[in-house]
Amino acid sequence: MTRLALVAALVFLATVPLWIGGTYYVNIASQILFYAIFALGVNVLAGYAGLVSLGHAGLFGIAAYAGARIMNDGHGQLVVAAGALGVTLLVSAAFAVLALRGTGLGFVMITVALGQIVWGVAYRWISITNGDNGIAIRGRPSPLGLSLTTPASFYSATFVVFLLAVGSMAVFVASPFGASVRGTRDQPLRMNALGYHVWMIRFLAFLFSGFWSGVAGLLYLYYNQFVSPQAVALTASAEALLMVIAGGTATLLGPIAGAALVVVVKNVASAYIERWNFVLGAIFVVIVVFMPEGLVPGTVRRWRRALAALRPRPTAAG
Amino acid sequence: MNLWVVLAVNSITLGGLLFLLSAGFSLIFGLMKIPNLTHGSFFMLGAYLATSLIAHGFDFWTAAILGGLLVAALGGIVERLILRRLVGAELAQVLVTLGLSFMIADVCLLVWTGDPIRIATPAALRGATSVMGLGFPTYRLAISLIAVVFAVLLWMLLDRTRLGAMIRAGVDDPAMARVVGIRVSRLFTIVFCLGAWLAGFAGVIGGPILSVYPGLDQEMLPLALVVVILGGSGSLVGSLVGSFVVGFLYNFGQAMFPELAYVVLFLPMLVVLVVRPQGLFGRQAV
Numbered sequence: 001m002t003r004l005a006l007v008a009a010l011v012f013l014a015t016v017p018l019w020i021g022g023t024y025y026v027n028i029a030s031q032i033l034f035y036a037i038f039a040l041g042v043n044v045l046a047g048y049a050g051l052v053s054l055g056h057a058g059l060f061g062i063a064a065y066a067g068a069r070i071m072n073d074g075h076g077q078l079v080v081a082a083g084a085l086g087v088t089l090l091v092s093a094a095f096a097v098l099a100l101r102g103t104g105l106g107f108v109m110i111t112v113a114l115g116q117i118v119w120g121v122a123y124r125w126i127s128i129t130n131g132d133n134g135i136a137i138r139g140r141p142s143p144l145g146l147s148l149t150t151p152a153s154f155y156s157a158t159f160v161v162f163l164l165a166v167g168s169m170a171v172f173v174a175s176p177f178g179a180s181v182r183g184t185r186d187q188p189l190r191m192n193a194l195g196y197h198v199w200m201i202r203f204l205a206f207l208f209s210g211f212w213s214g215v216a217g218l219l220y221l222y223y224n225q226f227v228s229p230q231a232v233a234l235t236a237s238a239e240a241l242l243m244v245i246a247g248g249t250a251t252l253l254g255p256i257a258g259a260a261l262v263v264v265v266k267n268v269a270s271a272y273i274e275r276w277n278f279v280l281g282a283i284f285v286v287i288v289v290f291m292p293e294g295l296v297p298g299t300v301r302r303w304r305r306a307l308a309a310l311r312p313r314p315t316a317a318g
Numbered sequence: 319m320n321l322w323v324v325l326a327v328n329s330i331t332l333g334g335l336l337f338l339l340s341a342g343f344s345l346i347f348g349l350m351k352i353p354n355l356t357h358g359s360f361f362m363l364g365a366y367l368a369t370s371l372i373a374h375g376f377d378f379w380t381a382a383i384l385g386g387l388l389v390a391a392l393g394g395i396v397e398r399l400i401l402r403r404l405v406g407a408e409l410a411q412v413l414v415t416l417g418l419s420f421m422i423a424d425v426c427l428l429v430w431t432g433d434p435i436r437i438a439t440p441a442a443l444r445g446a447t448s449v450m451g452l453g454f455p456t457y458r459l460a461i462s463l464i465a466v467v468f469a470v471l472l473w474m475l476l477d478r479t480r481l482g483a484m485i486r487a488g489v490d491d492p493a494m495a496r497v498v499g500i501r502v503s504r505l506f507t508i509v510f511c512l513g514a515w516l517a518g519f520a521g522v523i524g525g526p527i528l529s530v531y532p533g534l535d536q537e538m539l540p541l542a543l544v545v546v547i548l549g550g551s552g553s554l555v556g557s558l559v560g561s562f563v564v565g566f567l568y569n570f571g572q573a574m575f576p577e578l579a580y581v582v583l584f585l586p587m588l589v590v591l592v593v594r595p596q597g598l599f600g601r602q603a604v
Contacts, residue, residue: 052409054416101591108412109353109543110591113584116540120580127577234536238416245413278424284417288410289403 014159017152026151027223032263033155033162034219039243039255040169041212046241047250048178049205050185051107054237055095055115059210061232062118063088063217068135068227069128077141084221085214092210096203103188115237122229134228137221148222158219165212169252172208181205182250213240239266239280246287248294261295323452325569331458331527333565334465338520339538340545341472341557342513348489348552349509351408352401355415356393357517358539359422364389364518365530366426369435378440378522386519393514397507405503419535427532437525461523468516469558476554485509489552541568544587550597559599 016029038060045051067084075083099110122129129135140148148154172178183191184198192198221227230236239262247258262280269279291298343357364385371381396418404410439457446453476482487495488502496502521530528534545564549556564583571582590597 052412098588098591105347105351105353105408105412108409109547112353112355113540113543113547113587116536116543117580117584120583121578124580125577235420238420241413275424275428277420281417281420281424284420285400285414288413288417289400292407292410 010163014156016159017155023151026155028263028267030151030155030158030223032260033158034216034223035240035243035263036256036259037162037165037219038213038216038240039247039259040165040252041209041216042240043244043249043251043255044169044172044181044205044209044212046244047254048173048181048185049202049209051099051103051202051206052241053099053111053209054108054234054241055099055111055113055118056209056213056240057232057234057236058115058118059088059092059095059213060217060220060236060240061122061227061229062091063214064221064227064231065122065129065135067218067221068137071137072135077143080141081218084218085211088210088214088217089207092207092214093203095210096206100199100202100206111237112234115232115234119229119232119234122232129229132229134226134230136226139225140222154223158223161215161219165215166252166256168212173252177201177204235277235280238284242280242284242287246283246295248297251294254294257295321573325573326566327454327458329566329569330562331461331565332568333562334462335520335524335527336541336545336561336564337465337558338468338516338523340542340549340561341468341554342509342516343542344546344549344551344553344557345485345489345509346513347546349485349492350401350411350506352411352415353543353546354510354513355412355539356396356419356422357513357542358535358537359419359426360389360393360514360517361521361524361538362426362530362535363392363422364521365437365525365528365534366430366435366521367518368522368525369430369437369530372437378437382519382522385522386515389518389521390511390515394507394511397510401506401510402503419539423532423535430530432532434529434531436529437522439526457526461527464523465561469554472554481508541583544583547587547597548590550599553597553599556597556599560597 017026020026020029038056042053042056045053045056063084066087067080070083071077071080095111095114099107099114102110123131125131140154142148143157146153146157148157180191180196180201183196184201188198191201217231220231243258243262244255245258246261247256248254265279265283266276270276273279287295287298291302293301339357339361343354346352346354346357364382367388368378368381368385371384372378376384396415400414400418401411404414443457443460445456447456447459448454449459474482476485484495484500485505485508487498487500488505492502521534541564545557545560547560548563549558549560563586567583567586568579572579575582
């Protein structure tokens, strides 16, 4: 049954460009996919490791900036991808070493500060990042000779990467490593007593998270063919976290649903009202206050409770 | 005047502003364990409110105090209506403050538009004052003086009064403080309002130097974060030292390495994190 649902979902997603009608919607679908990859990456830390990062847009943006710089230096696409992801991994390692000096709120604060450093560099170090004007690139790559210039072809390529990301997450969650990451979230002292190297487990989780954030950043660069400090602002980190929290942390589908929700609301909201940031903040507040476990589980819970309230109460003995 | 002297004066001024901003941030963090991410918004909102108050005929200092009070009232509402519902869920509290900061920033953009607004320097403090043969901008000296006065007042509040003793008890051991009959949740409201007032007030008196513009909140918040990480949370001395360190780093960094000002600013923070994670004046968490 679940296997059937999985196949149906895959067919549904793979054929989006065929039935959705209109390149505008195909582009939104592509955005949902690469933001979902980003949210999955953030979820590794925020959900499974219990380390909430508010600086992940920094990693996302570094991949985009590094990719843009390497591409504009005239290197081939393989070098661009490998270089961008390599840089992102190195920066992730540095971030991890610093941020893991704290856990809980300390971790949040350090990641905010680190994210703001990246933003400051993107904004001010004009000789490298071109400041507020951002960097434009020549065009999208053509892996295996397939052109990605049309929205539909870009969607398909993003979908392949998305599948890889989801697959790696599924493997991660089921693996002993995934279990040990959850262990460090729930019982760090016991994990330590059992002989696990808590710091190293968190460090590796951070790298894994950073890697997929970087992949998403690279796709973002290919999609927009442009990157500016906006991509690394605190708002961007908060949006990614909102996707995870909105959908439901520490679940595989939650971040994907959250990414879809945020991207759709953002596009719908910005079509009708200018105040996207207000809507973003309001969604944040409402979800955290009323549905801390995420929209999907939260709705289910409230629905059940409403149903239960309608039914006659069982007797105390029952 | 010598460039270095100018930089030093600017640094001390910024340090003074940062102290007003981060003392409240640090107390809130120390007592309530919330990195209040709306703190930068309080700073900006205070300044914006003051521009409207001044436009309605209030004088600068009344506007500064009133602007602070309005921000404090908002802080009280936020604490009572939202943060109170989330007691114990620290992460949820952080996220709510972040969400609120976006909402406040957007409302400010709607009300006061995107153009920078400069608050006029109070007439009595325009021009320069001569100290030891050097001319200093009077207003900047005044800010430094205000910061010193507030540092002393806050120190007296925390060290010499019953309320201060209760706050210190709440910072050190909230559970034990409750047991001996201190109403810690009321302290939360008091400290949150006090912190909001200080931030709003700092925004107003910073107005003549920094002016007010969208994004000011996101610029000040990381500075307050760095101050608290450097100085240690819940420590007044830490905030004071951290503020002036950050003030100097920021101004000298911008003058000497304009493109890397942010990196210069954050490097010492990283060093402190690696060497002494609880901050220079912080105490190890129990």
